[in-house]
Amino acid sequence: xxxxxxxxxxxxxxxxxxxxxxxxxxxxxxxxxxxxxxxxxxxxxxxxxxxxxxxxxxxxxxxxxxxxxxxxxxxxxxxxxxxxxxxxxxxxxxxxxxxxxxxxxxxxxxxxxxxxxxxxxxxxxxxxxxxxxxxxxxxxxxxxxxxxxxxxxxxxxxxxxxxxxxxxxxxxxxxxxxxxxxxxxxxxxxxxxxxxxxxxxxxxxxxxxxxxxxxxxxxxxxxxxxxxxxxxxxxxxxxxxxxxxxxxxxxxxxxxxxxxxxxxxxxxxxxxxxxxxxxxxxxxxxxxxxxxxxxxxxxxxxxxxxxxxxxxxxxxxxxxxxxxxxxxxxxxxxxxxxxxxxxxxxxxxxxxxxxxxxxxxxxxxxxxxxxxxxxxxxxxxxxxxxxxxxxxxxxxxxxxxxxxxxxxxxxxxxxxxxxxxxxxxxxxxxxxxxxxxxxxxxxxxxxxxxxxxxxxxxxxxxxxxxxxxxxxxxxxxxxxxxxxxxxxxxxxxxxxxxxxxxxxxxxxxxxxxxxxxxxxxxxxxxxxxxxxxxxxxxxxxxxxxxxxxxxxxxxxxxxxxxxxxxxxxxxxxxxxxxxxxxxxxxxxxxxxxxxxxxxxxxxxxxxxxxxxxxxxxxxxxxxxxxxxxxxxxxxxxxxxxxxxxxxxxxxxxxxxxxx
Amino acid sequence: xxxxxxxxxxxxxxxxxxxxxxxxxxxxxxxxxxxxxxxxxxxxxxxxxxxxxxxxxxxxxxxxxxxxxxxxxxxxxxxxxxxxxxxxxxxxxxxxx
Ligand code: SF4
Ligand code: SF4
Numbered sequence: 001x002x003x004x005x006x007x008x009x010x011x012x013x014x015x016x017x018x019x020x021x022x023x024x025x026x027x028x029x030x031x032x033x034x035x036x037x038x039x040x041x042x043x044x045x046x047x048x049x050x051x052x053x054x055x056x057x058x059x060x061x062x063x064x065x066x067x068x069x070x071x072x073x074x075x076x077x078x079x080x081x082x083x084x085x086x087x088x089x090x091x092x093x094x095x096x097x098x099x100x101x102x103x104x105x106x107x108x109x110x111x112x113x114x115x116x117x118x119x120x121x122x123x124x125x126x127x128x129x130x131x132x133x134x135x136x137x138x139x140x141x142x143x144x145x146x147x148x149x150x151x152x153x154x155x156x157x158x159x160x161x162x163x164x165x166x167x168x169x170x171x172x173x174x175x176x177x178x179x180x181x182x183x184x185x186x187x188x189x190x191x192x193x194x195x196x197x198x199x200x201x202x203x204x205x206x207x208x209x210x211x212x213x214x215x216x217x218x219x220x221x222x223x224x225x226x227x228x229x230x231x232x233x234x235x236x237x238x239x240x241x242x243x244x245x246x247x248x249x250x251x252x253x254x255x256x257x258x259x260x261x262x263x264x265x266x267x268x269x270x271x272x273x274x275x276x277x278x279x280x281x282x283x284x285x286x287x288x289x290x291x292x293x294x295x296x297x298x299x300x301x302x303x304x305x306x307x308x309x310x311x312x313x314x315x316x317x318x319x320x321x322x323x324x325x326x327x328x329x330x331x332x333x334x335x336x337x338x339x340x341x342x343x344x345x346x347x348x349x350x351x352x353x354x355x356x357x358x359x360x361x362x363x364x365x366x367x368x369x370x371x372x373x374x375x376x377x378x379x380x381x382x383x384x385x386x387x388x389x390x391x392x393x394x395x396x397x398x399x400x401x402x403x404x405x406x407x408x409x410x411x412x413x414x415x416x417x418x419x420x421x422x423x424x425x426x427x428x429x430x431x432x433x434x435x436x437x438x439x440x441x442x443x444x445x446x447x448x449x450x451x452x453x454x455x456x457x458x459x460x461x462x463x464x465x466x467x468x469x470x471x472x473x474x475x476x477x478x479x480x481x482x483x484x485x486x487x488x489x490x491x492x493x494x495x496x497x498x499x500x501x502x503x504x505x506x507x508x509x510x511x512x513x514x515x516x517x518x519x520x521x522x523x524x525x526x527x528x529x530x531x532x533x534x535x536x537x538x539x540x541x542x543x544x545x546x547x548x549x550x551x552x553x554x555x556x557x558x559x560x561x562x563x564x565x566x567x568x569x570x571x572x573x574x575x576x577x578x579x580x581x582x583x584x585x586x587x588x589x590x591x592x593x594x595x596x597x598x599x600x601x602x603x604x605x606x607x608x609x610x611x612x613x614x615x616x617x618x619x620x621x622x623x624x625x626x627x628x629x630x631x632x633x634x635x636x637x638x639x640x641x642x643x644x645x646x647x648x649x650x651x652x653x654x655x656x657x658x659x
Numbered sequence: 660x661x662x663x664x665x666x667x668x669x670x671x672x673x674x675x676x677x678x679x680x681x682x683x684x685x686x687x688x689x690x691x692x693x694x695x696x697x698x699x700x701x702x703x704x705x706x707x708x709x710x711x712x713x714x715x716x717x718x719x720x721x722x723x724x725x726x727x728x729x730x731x732x733x734x735x736x737x738x739x740x741x742x743x744x745x746x747x748x749x750x751x752x753x754x755x756x
Contacts, residue, residue: 002679005670007710011703015710019700063695071695072720166725186697211697240672241738243696243716250695250718280740283719286756287743304748369748392721392735398743401756408745408754569697569713 018567023215024513027506032058032182033489034482035206035221037189038255040069041471042462042478043227044172045119049482050223051179055489058219059181060208062188062572063250066173069229074165074471075293075387076152077130078335079109080116081657084144084151085158087332089113089657090643092159095334095342096467100441101600101612103268103619105467107449107639110646112476118655119476120161127171129164140374141321150378153295153344155324157332162378165386165471186212188572189254190509192224192262192458197501200263200625203458204495207505211572214513216506220497222457222489225481227474228255229463230442231269231583233576235434235536237529238279239522245278247435252576253583255464259445260586265454265623267634268443268466269590271601274538275435276422285384286394288366288410289424290347292336293383293390296323296375299347299412300367301360307351312343320371335470336425352417362421365409380405434537434602441467443590446621446634449649450484451477454623457492459485466619483653512574515564521573524563527555528580536588541606548588556581586622593631594620673738676717677724683732684708690723690733699723708732 007015034050036043039061051057061068081089092113096104124130131148132138142151142162150162176183187208195201203224208217233252236245243249260266285293290309298320299307309317311327323345326332334342354360368376385395403410414424422428436442444466451459461481462474535548560578565571594601596608596616619634639645676698677690686706691699696716699709719735727733737743737756744755 002677002681002708002711003670003674003714004710004712005667007703014703017703019703063697064693067693067695067720067722067726071693072722072725240715243676243698243718248718249716282741282743283737365746367748389718389720392724393719393737396721396724397735397737398756402754403745403756407749408747410745411743413743 020212020568022568023210023213024510025216027216027218029218029220030058030182031220032056033222034485035060035219035224036227036482037206037224038069038227038229038464039063039065039183039185040227040229040462040474041168041172042464042474042481043069043225044169044176045475045478046225046227046461046482046485047176047181048172048179049479050486050489051176051181053483053486053490055486057181058184058221059176060184060187060189060206060217060219062186062211062254064185065176065183066170068250069169070165070388070471070474071169072166073386073388073391074168075162075383077116077120077161077163077472078159078470079113080120080159080161080472081113082117082149082158082161083656084147084149087157087159091331093642095332095337095339096441099334099337099339099342100467102617102636103271103467103600104441105465106637106642107447108451108465108468108473108477110639110642111451111480112470112473114646114657115480115655116472116476117657119472119479120163122479123168123171123475126175128168130161137374137378140378142324142374142378153324154326154333156326159332160335162382163386164382165388166391184208184217186210187217188575189228189258190575191505192258193220193497193501194262194455195496195498197498199261199627200455200623202456202495203262205497206258207502207509209509209568209572209575211568214510214568214571216509218497218502220495222492222495223459223485224457225459225461225485226255226259226445226464227461227478228258230444230468231256231436231587233525233529233580234436234584234587235272235529235532236275236278237525238277239526241279242522244281251463253580254576256444256586257579257582259453259458259460259464260582260624262458263455263624264458265446265621266443266466266586266590267446267619267621268601269587269622270594270603270620271443272434272436273602275433277433282413283393284389285387286390286398287414288364288412289414290366291424293387294366294379296320296345297366297368297379298371299415300365300409302363303361305360307347307360307364309345310348311345313340314349317345320375347415351415355416364412364415366412367409368405369407369409376405433533441469444468446619449645450488451481452484452488457488457495509575511561512563512565513568513571515562518562518564519559521563521565521570521577524559524574524577525580527559528552528577528584531555532584532587536591538602539604539606540591542592545588545592549585552581552584552588589629590620590622593622671715673736674714675711675736676714676719677711678734678736679708680732681708683729685729685732687728689726689728693726694723695720
């Protein structure tokens with residue numbers, strides 16, 4: 001007895017009654033030193049850092065911070081120089097810069113490389129599990145017997161640590177509470193407040209909507225940290241399977257939209273890549289494959305024939321143990337890199353052709369049965385189990401249904417670049433839908449070495465940063481941003497809220513709740529995504545992009561006023577959709593600003609045939625001031641000399657890699 | 660055999676992202692509290708099992724199940740089109756989630 005229909009049959013009209021008190025129109029005003037927007041790993045670590053300095057801290061999240069953002073787990077702590085790894089922090093950022101043609105966030109990656117090990121130890125101290133303390137993997141080639149750390153992928157360089165990530169978010173949440181951080185759950189942040197209500201000025205707070213009660217929140221702060229992730233929902237939406245997008249249904253475009261509206265500077269927002277159709281994936285890591293969480297699983301075809309592996313440089317390898325060692329001359333494995341210096345061992349590159357020729361018969365399966373015991377147990381039981389969305393959805397559910405990795409072969413539904421089994425990652429996927437997905441290091445906010453944006457008082461961390469990505473990066477940059485925002489809050493003057501700005505925002509946010517009918521949020525979302533699919537696809541030109549902007553303006557003026565919400569939950573979804581509209585404009589304007597094509601950014605402008613011409617081999621930034629959009633170029637190596645700059649800004653920081 | 664009919668709109672699919680066993684569930688609403696998408700709401704009756712109001716928004720992450728302290732009270736259901744199959748190596752038999 002738990003579906004709505006059943007409830008209706010039993011309770012009749014009372015089941016239509018909203019279960020929470022309705023507080024539309026009411027306001028709560030709060031004042032704090034540091035306001036953290038988003039309660040994922042970046043947000044929680046930022047809050048902990050700032051609270052440890054004795055400051056008052058609020059964390060606002062539209063979901064619930066105990067489980068929001070990576071709350072169901074994480075299995076790898078990547079790019080983490082540590083005592084058992086020969087890779088230095090300087091070397092650890094190389095693979096990404098090389099793999100993405102320079103379009104990487106060397107600044108924030110370097111911060112993470114310097115401090116992600118310290119961050120991990122701090123999470124352990126809070127109660128997160130990071131070591132094989134029960135000696136379950138004693139003697140395994142990926143285990144450091146002294147520290148009991150387990151390493152992944154590359155057992156020579158040990159730059160990635162396996163972790164029991166289901167324990168992380170609950171531990172961070174508990175620590176926030178213990179430190180007296182005010183955790184505001186179900187609070188959708190709707191806008192940033194600026195000095196005198198003007199775009200491009202100092203950020204002095206934010207507004208929020210409680211998506212259970214409809215109450216409006218005004219939060220005044222000396223420093224604000226945007227930890228609200230990137231733009232993910234712009235092309236991808238399935239109105240039936242709303243909760244099953246490519247990456248995470250809570251990541252739509254809220255963080256970028258509020259920062260864009262306040263006047264913050266973005267870069268790489270023109271980048272996009274092919275993405276699978278939303279709503280139709282299989283349970284994450286719940287089907288057989290040899291990558292990521294399942295690395296280095298053996299794959300077989302329908303007749304049990306083993307699919308051969310090659311090393312990162314394409315040389316055939318035979319033994320399972322060779323899959324976890326770099327090829328001769330390779331430095332170390334870089335996450336999902338296709339660069340020959342950093343590519344993992346992988347299945348033969350011409351697998352698709354061999355399948356089409358009938359050499360390997362579909363379907364393929366992951367076969368852990370003959371793998372070394374430690375590999376089988378760590379893949380099925382730790383990696384599948386601790387990675388996000390694998391504990392209950394895959395490990396527990398499949399185990400209860402009888403799946404036994406010692407006896408059973410789990411079917412693979414990927415591996416072919418097309419029907420019926422498309423690719424698993426962007427570079428293997430048949431386009432039409434596009435995404436800015438987490439594995440493609442998408443665009444986002446530009447910051448200085450304090451992780452402060454161009455707007456005074458506004459800091460950013462995690463996936464809110466351009467080319468963010470990775471849990472370890474989110475946690476380490478969050479921790480760092482919390483430290484820097486606290487320093488700023490300790491010396492900055494009191495902020496003043498502009499009441500007119502608040503009133504205008506409150507009216508905007510509550511308007512859909514005053515309508516009883518009109519267009520629902522799903523139709524709006526699907527329509528906004530269609531604009532991007534049709535006018536901001538792989539091939540672009542100025543006229544096409546401008547048509548997209550005309551469509552969006554039309555939607556803003558003629559459709560938005562008719563979108564309704566029956567309750568605060570739906571109102572939250574409507575506001576998210578409004579944010580998507582703002583984010584779409586940010587993306588299209590960023591596409592217009594880059595007057596050149598770029599292979600690295602998945603960006604083809606028909607008018608500019610040359611790929612990556614030297615004078616456009618730079619970051620292009622976009623921002624708004626007084627409603628005017630401006631763009632600029634920023635050299636790809638603007639954060640150099642990297643270690644010197646880091647040292648200059650962190651002379652008093654003591655950590656594992658402090659010199 | 661008794662038949663019944665209702666004037667109902669099509670319900671969103673999948674419509675049963677979780678199953679709650681009313682005999683085990685205590686109605687504590689821990690699952691409602693943490694659900695990352697706010698799919699569930701409290702039962703109109705005190706201590707009744709939560710109601711799945713927005714199943715179409717479910718992310719199938721299982722956080723609600725992880726939070727529940729009553730074993731077997733709540734289980735996650737993958738949509739039919741997402742049920743994965745496996746083969747027993749020795750016998751060739753096929754199974755599914
Ligand atoms: S947490 Fe478990 S016992 Fe509590 S309401 Fe949910 S299903 Fe029922
Ligand atoms: S699986 Fe996740 S989204 Fe679905 S009901 Fe449970 S907590 Fe909510």
